[in-house]
Amino acid sequence: MIAIIDYDAGNLKSVEKALQFLGEEAIITRDREEILNADKVILPGVGAFGDAMHNLHQFGLVDVIKEVVALGKPFLGICLGLQLLFERSEESPGVEGLGILKGEILRIPDCPGLKIPHMGWNSLTIRPGATLFDGLTEPYVYFVHSYYLKAADESIVAATTQYSTTIHASVESGNVFACQFHPEKSSKVGLQILRNFAKLGKEE
Secondary structure (H helix, E strand, O other): OEEEEOOOOOOHHHHHHHHHHOOOOEEEEOOHHHHHHOOEEEEOOOOOHHHHHHHHHHOOOHHHHHHHHHOOOOEEEEOHHHHHOOOEEOOOOOOOOOOOOOEEEEEOOOOOOOOOOEEEEEEOEEOOOOHHHOOOOOOEEEEEEOEEEEEOOHHHEEEEEEOOOEEEEEEEEOOEEEEOOOHHHOHHHHHHHHHHHHOOOOOO
């Protein structure tokens, strides 16, 4: 069973539907026991970094997320969920992120001819051997964001894209995975990424 963390951040239903389409059992919840008992956990989300961290604290989910990661359960952050895993964001100065991974979230630099927010399809450059992208080569995926990840440790970066700057579009560190783009809105490629996540641990 895959737990999708509910912290009033939106976009949860589309992730649930994509997983159900793949035949996976998924539950949207903020219940501590349900999250800890799940086989895998997903933190999706759209919205502002500061509001999201406020909600995670309000619902008592910060410690639950850190516990899930410490237990070694496969954990996937999507879009805002990726950003929250890191230390801070220029979107919300003074607000601490979860700090599970080291790095910061920066505003996409202005660039002539490019609109911000970045909305649309971009190709990814994938690191060889990246788990989430097994079976995929140069996939196109769907982005909606104004801020991007700059990871402190580039060895965890599983995929990059170019949009005004080099964007760390996906990371993998131990049992922690994250995508800035929306796999649930990225057609067959996105479903393959979610399928790759869902099968983690099943082969052990």
